[in-house]
Every structure is written in structure tokens, then in C-alpha cells.
Amino acid sequence: MNTDSIFSSLDISHYIYLSSVLFCIGLFGVLTRRNAIVLLMCIELMLNAVNLLFVAFSSYMGDSAGQLFVFFIMVVAAAEAAVGLAIIVMIYRNVRSTDVGLFDKLKG
Amino acid sequence: MLSALIFGLPIGFLVFSFITILCALYVVTNDNPVFSVLALILTFFSISAHYVMLNAQFLAVVNLIVYAGAIMVLFLFVLMLLNLSKENEPKVKYGWHFAAVFAAGMLLIILAASLHKSSEQIMRNPAQDIGMVKSLGKVLFTDYLVPFELSGILFLAAMVGAVLLGKRDKNNETEARDSSNNPS
Numbered sequence: 001m002n003t004d005s006i007f008s009s010l011d012i013s014h015y016i017y018l019s020s021v022l023f024c025i026g027l028f029g030v031l032t033r034r035n036a037i038v039l040l041m042c043i044e045l046m047l048n049a050v051n052l053l054f055v056a057f058s059s060y061m062g063d064s065a066g067q068l069f070v071f072f073i074m075v076v077a078a079a080e081a082a083v084g085l086a087i088i089v090m091i092y093r094n095v096r097s098t099d100v101g102l103f104d105k106l107k108g
Numbered sequence: 109m110l111s112a113l114i115f116g117l118p119i120g121f122l123v124f125s126f127i128t129i130l131c132a133l134y135v136v137t138n139d140n141p142v143f144s145v146l147a148l149i150l151t152f153f154s155i156s157a158h159y160v161m162l163n164a165q166f167l168a169v170v171n172l173i174v175y176a177g178a179i180m181v182l183f184l185f186v187l188m189l190l191n192l193s194k195e196n197e198p199k200v201k202y203g204w205h206f207a208a209v210f211a212a213g214m215l216l217i218i219l220a221a222s223l224h225k226s227s228e229q230i231m232r233n234p235a236q237d238i239g240m241v242k243s244l245g246k247v248l249f250t251d252y253l254v255p256f257e258l259s260g261i262l263f264l265a266a267m268v269g270a271v272l273l274g275k276r277d278k279n280n281e282t283e284a285r286d287s288s289n290n291p292s
Contacts, residue, residue: 007234009118013227015158020219022132024212029136031208034198036265037187038141041148044179045132048155051171062235067164069246074174075259079266081151081179085186086273091112092190093276099198 005059015056022049036088036098040081047077120161127154140194145184152176164239 026049029042051070058066088098095102131151135144152175159168210259237243 007232010121011178011256012230013224014117014121014125015162016226017220018128018158020216020223021129024216025129025132025136027215028208028212031211032200032205034200035141035192037183037190037192038136038144041144041183042136044175045135045148045151048152048175051167052155052158055159055162055164055167057230058121059164059234060232061230062233062238064238064244067167067244068248068252069238070164070167071170071244072178072255072259074170075262078174078179079262081182082266082270083273085182086270088190089186090109090273097196097198098190098192101198 012056013058015053019049019053019056022046022052034099034101036091036100036103037085039100040084040088044077044081044103117162120157124154124157124161127151128158139197141187141192141197142184145180145187148183149176149180152180159239162239163234165235166239166241166244 023046026046028043029045030039034043035038051073054066054070054073058064058070091103092098109188128151131154134147135151138144138147145219156168156171156176159165159171
């Protein structure tokens with residue numbers, strides 16, 4: 001596949017639409033799911049939508065700053081997943097469930 | 109309008125976009141969390157294909173290694189450790205789904221309407237080699253050296269935090285074992 005043809009034959013608006021759709025699918029998942037682990041996965045999906053948009057803009061403009069931002073987003077996502085999963089495992093030991101509706105111990 | 113949007117696009121973009129969106133929909137609608145993880149891995153593979161088409165080869169490989177390789181294996185291990193499957197998936201009322209579709213659709217309309225003009229404003233000078241390790245590394249270790257070192261500290265803090273959170277509390281454990289051994 002000739003990568004050069006992408007930039008001439010494809011407008012960047014298509015990548016904008018694609019990553020908007022991906023972001024909204026992730027938002028739909030965050031709003032509907034109750035399992036805490038699936039919620040983290042939906043957040044990863046939203047982060048990846050933003051990453052795709054960053055890479056698209058960076059490549060179309062010929063500026064490497066966007067791709068470095070994606071690199072740092074991946075760093076933060078990895079740290080977030082590790083700490084988030086550790087918290088979920090710890091809560092599971094106490095509550096015996098990953099249903100976010102049951103995590104109401106802080107409620108007054 | 110939709111046909112004008114779709115026809116005439118490169119076949120690689122079309123195929124990988126469909127795979128991406130279908131797998132993402134499968135992730136959020138499926139009841140079994142293990143299948144959700146597998147579909148999310150497929151989504152990351154197709155996003156990596158998009159990166160290759162966009163001349164971001166380094167990020168494509170890093171996306172595969174970090175996301176599909178490390179993070180999703182972590183998710184899969186936690187799912188297996190907690191023994192979660194379709195049976196203990198919490199049920200959601202149907203009204204929530206309509207509200208969520210409405211909210212996500214509104215956000216989609218707003219995003220598309222506010223971003224679709226930006227294609228006229230950006231300058232198009234795609235360079236061939238900005239996605240390679242050589243040029244990205246040069247920028248990373250000169251202009252972005254401080255954020256790079258800070259992300260190392262962030263990783264160290266996250267690692268210590270994850271180990272500390274995952275460690276079993278000694279007192280609770282002995283109490284639980286005592287109470288299970290002596291039912292009196």
C-alpha cells in the first residue's frame with residue numbers, strides 16, 4: 001500500500017469523523033456499563049480515539065510534536081491502567097464485586 | 109450524503125475503519141468482559157494499521173507492544189484473577205441505554221460540527237520520515253527531555269502505588285483466617 005496516496009486522496013476530515021465516532025462509542029460504554037473493569041477499557045478506547053486524531057493532524061501537517069504527545073498519552077494510560085486495576089482488585093477483596101453501583105461506602 | 113462520504117476513499121482506510129468501529133461497538137455492547145478485552149485488542153490492531161497508513165511507524169509498533177501487548181494482558185489477568193464472566197455481569201436498566209445513546213449522539217454531532225471546518229485550515233506538508241524512530245528520538249531527547257524524565261518518575265510512582273495497593277493487609281488477613289478456622 002502506497003502511503004503517499006493517503007495524504008493526497010484522503011481528507012483529514014475523515015480521520016476527524018472516525019475518531020469522533022470512536023470517542024462517542026467509548027462515552028456510550030462509560031455511561032451504560034456497570035463493571036468497573038469494562039469502564040477502564042472504555043476509557044482506554046476514548047484515549048485511543050484522541051491518539052488517532054493527534055497522529056492524523058501530526059502527519060498531515062508534517063510536525064512531529066503530535067506524535068510525541070501520543071507517546072506521553074500512552075505513558076499516562078499505562079500508569080492509569082496499572083493503578084486503576086490495583087484499586088479494583090483491592091475493592092473486590094472487600095466488596096466481592098466489581099459493580100460500580102455497589103461502591104457507595106463513601107456516601108454520607 | 110453518506111454515500112458521498114464513503115465512495116472514493118482508499119480501500120485500506122475503509123476496511124480498517126469498519127474493523128475499528130465494529131470492534132469498538134462489540135467492546136461496549138458485549139456482556140462477557142473477556143470477549144470485550146479480545147475485541148479491544150483487535151481495535152488496537154486496526155488503529156495501529158491506521159498509524160502505519162499515516163506514516164507513524166514508530167507509534168504503530170509502540171501501540172501494539174504497550175496497548176495490545178502489555179495493558180490488555182494486564183486487564184485479561186485481572187479478569188481471570190477475579191473470575192468474572194457473563195454470570196456476574198451487572199444488569200443495567202433499558203432507560204439508561206436510551207439516555208446514553210442520546211448523550212453520545214449529541215456529543216458526536218457537536219464534535220463533528222465543530223471540527224469539520226478544521227481541514228480547510230491546516231497546512232498540508234506531509235513529511236515522509238517524521239514517524240521514524242530516528243527523527244522522533246531526536247526531538248524526544250532534545251526538546252522534550254524534561255517531560256520524558258518526568259514520565260519515568262511517573263512510572264516509578266505508578267509501579268510503587270500498584271504494588272502497595274495490591275498488597276494484602278497483614279492484620280486483616282490473619283483475622284479472616286482466624287475467623288474461618290474458628291467458627292466459634
